[in-house]
Amino acid sequence: MRNALHLLAFFSLFVLSTRGDEHTHTYTELEEVVLWMNTVGPYHNRQETYAYFSLPFCVGPKEEISHYHETLGEALQGVELEFSGLDIDFKGDISKTEYCEIDLNEERLHTFIYAVKNHYWYQMYIDDLPIWGIVGEIGEGQENFYLWTHKKFDIGYNGNRIVDVNLTSEAKAELKAGTKIKFTYEVNWKPSTVSFEDRFNKYLDPNFFQHRIHWFSIFNSFMMVIFLVGLVFMILMRTLRKDYARYSKDEEMDDMERDLGDEYGWKQIHGDVFRSPAHPLLFSALIGTGHQLFVVALLVIGLAIVGELYTERGSMVSIGIFIYAATSPLNGYFGGSLYARMGGRRWIRQMLVSAFLLPGLVCTTAFFINFIALYYHASRAISFTIMLSVLSLCTFVILPLTLVGTVLGRNLAGQPNSPCRVNAVPRPIPEKKWFMEPWVIVPLGGVLPFGSIFIEMYFIFTSFWAYKIYYVYGFMLLVVLLLLVVVVCVTIVAAYFLLNAEDYRWQWTSFLAAASTAGYVYLYATYYFFFKTKMYGLFQTSFYFGYMALFSAALGLLCGTVGYVGSKHFVNRIYSTVKID
Numbered sequence: 042m043r044n045a046l047h048l049l050a051f052f053s054l055f056v057l058s059t060r061g062d063e064h065t066h067t068y069t070e071l072e073e074v075v076l077w078m079n080t081v082g083p084y085h086n087r088q089e090t091y092a093y094f095s096l097p098f099c100v101g102p103k104e105e106i107s108h109y110h111e112t113l114g115e116a117l118q119g120v121e122l123e124f125s126g127l128d129i130d131f132k133g134d135i136s137k138t139e140y141c142e143i144d145l146n147e148e149r150l151h152t153f154i155y156a157v158k159n160h161y162w163y164q165m166y167i168d169d170l171p172i173w174g175i176v177g178e179i180g181e182g183q184e185n186f187y188l189w190t191h192k193k194f195d196i197g198y199n200g201n202r203i204v205d206v207n208l209t210s211e212a213k214a215e216l217k218a219g220t221k222i223k224f225t226y227e228v229n230w231k232p233s234t235v236s237f238e239d240r241f242n243k244y245l246d247p248n249f250f251q252h253r254i255h256w257f258s259i260f261n262s263f264m265m266v267i268f269l270v271g272l273v274f275m276i277l278m279r280t281l282r283k284d285y286a287r288y289s290k291d292e293e294m295d296d297m298e299r300d301l302g303d304e305y306g307w308k309q310i311h312g313d314v315f316r317s318p319a320h321p322l323l324f325s326a327l328i329g330t331g332h333q334l335f336v337v338a339l340l341v342i343g344l345a346i347v348g349e350l351y352t353e354r355g356s357m358v359s360i361g362i363f364i365y366a367a368t369s370p371l372n373g374y375f376g377g378s379l380y381a382r383m384g385g386r387r388w389i390r391q392m393l394v395s396a397f398l399l400p401g402l403v404c405t406t407a408f409f410i411n412f413i414a415l416y417y418h419a420s421r422a423i424s425f426t427i428m429l430s431v432l433s434l435c436t437f438v439i440l441p442l443t444l445v446g447t448v449l450g451r452n453l454a455g456q457p458n459s460p461c462r463v464n465a466v467p468r469p470i471p472e473k474k475w476f477m478e479p480w481v482i483v484p485l486g487g488v489l490p491f492g493s494i495f496i497e498m499y500f501i502f503t504s505f506w507a508y509k510i511y512y513v514y515g516f517m518l519l520v521v522l523l524l525l526v527v528v529v530c531v532t533i534v535a536a537y538f539l540l541n542a543e544d545y546r547w548q549w550t551s552f553l554a555a556a557s558t559a560g561y562v563y564l565y566a567t568y569y570f571f572f573k574t575k576m577y578g579l580f581q582t583s584f585y586f587g588y589m590a591l592f593s594a595a596l597g598l599l600c601g602t603v604g605y606v607g608s609k610h611f612v613n614r615i616y617s618t619v620k621i622d
């Protein structure tokens with residue numbers, strides 16, 4: 042039942058709100074304002090979070106209010122809102138009031154000391170505005186530990202809306218066995234001139250995100266693109282023109298001469314160049330998924346630019362999942378039609394691989410990390426019902442939509458359309474210099490694309506793994522577009538060199554050469570982990586490397602597909618203009 046509810050909540054994302062009275066964000070005089078306690082966790086491990094009340098904090102006197110319904114996106118991000126029990130009313134000042142008391146027995150003492158030692162801090166929400174506070178403080182000499190016991194809220198209002206919240210932690214109490222600790226709070230309401238639309242601005246960090254370095258990186262990629270496009274254009278135009286001239290001169294010679302002539306280069310392999318790549322099933326599934334990811338990435342970034350998604354918890358993840366599910370027909374269409382053109386017959390198997398390739402990868406990673414999260418009792422642990430709803434989403438939405446796409450793709454675009462016929466017998470691939478081998482071209486292919494994005498990667502990593510909100514999606518869109526242009530240029534050059542060495546295995550080579558960008562991104566992520574963060578512990582480490590691997594895999598699929606499509610157009614182009622005898 043809850044499973045069905047989750048799905049329902051998920052699909053009504055754009056239509057209805059799943060939240061109660063907080064939704065309108067307007068309050069009347071002395072109307073109840075809810076303080077939600079979210080999570081607590083070590084400062085350096087942003088993803089290692091636990092429910093706030095997993096520490097032995099006590100609840101205020103107020104009775105439980107209406108239950109909070111979380112969205113799928115929130116559940117997946119480990120949001121765990123619980124009512125604080127504090128009585129807060131709109132525009133009602135409250136002077137320092139005690140709300141609860143705890144007896145520090147040995148067990149609680151140890152838990153609190155552990156939390157203070159590890160720099161735990163917690164997060165709360167008032168009217169969807171996040172508030173962070175620190176649990177305690179380590180005394181001089183690392184021997185005494187203190188807990189902050191007084192929470193002072195300064196809440197700014199503008200008309201009937203809440204526009205600003207500041208929390209000040211005061212009154213240290215030393216953690217000693219057998220003592221009682223009293224918790225107090227205080228609320229001061231202040232008129233503020235911040236407008237409701239701008240109330241999230243104080244969480245953004247323009248000094249960081251709009252730093253000169255960031256602009257410089259865009260400029261850098263842009264110059265790289267101009268340089269590369271120019272280079273590709275020049276090389277190809279000059280070489281191709283020479284090649285064409287040479288080939289047409291050959292045609293004027295008679296057969297005898299031509300047999301003896303020095304024919305070499307890409308034209309020689311016209312009978313093999315459109316031969317299906319090895320493992321056509323896997324290849325078409327990868328390409329289909331890559332097409333889908335391309336559209337998902339552009340749509341999500343576009344929506345993020347328009348919609349300021351960071352103001353709503355979990356909405357980015359929810360929207361991402363929704364768009365991924367809704368674009369599944371693209372996966373089927375491009376994967377299925379490519380497989381049909383390559384003469385594949387096991388199309389049902391191809392469709393299944395296509396549909397479950399990425400969801401399967403994500404779920405497997407999440408599953409293993411979930412094991413560790415469960416062991417740690419972290420709030421990131423995904424509950425069984427959430428898993429079920431994700432699973433049913435895959436089977437009842439993604440799979441049928443992929444099927445529709447596959448059937449359409451096979452019927453509308455399944456006819457082979459390559460400009461040259463494929464010979465019955467494969468031509469042997471001649472010996473060539475070592476640097477023309479695919480295993481050299483593939484890793485080299487990723488260097489320039491990585492060079493064009495690694496500064497942006499720093500900003501994206503920092504906002505995901507540290508306490509910063511990423512909001513400059515315009516930058517991201519630009520960088521993605523520049524990256525794709527670089528990828529296409531690089532793969533075209535790679536494909537040209539390969540074909541010129543009379544090696545016709547260009548499909549996998551251009552896919553992998555572009556996808557190797559992701560390998561460098563993963564290496565960079567490893568560097569980032571060791572030198573830019575202070576994460577520790579099994580949970581955070583596996584979370585980091587697991588999700589970075591997923592991110593890199595998705596990026597690799599995206600780049601690989603764009604690279605393959607680019608070089609496919611190039612190959613089609615050069616072989617359709619040459620006269621094949």
Ligand SMILES: *[C@@H]1O[C@H](CO)[C@@H](O)[C@H](O)[C@H]1NC(C)=O
Pocket residue numbers: 195196197205206207231233
């Ligand atoms: C919160 O703190 C900021 C910065 O110190 C200040 O400008 C703002 O007025 C404070 N808001 C309230 C409601 O006290």
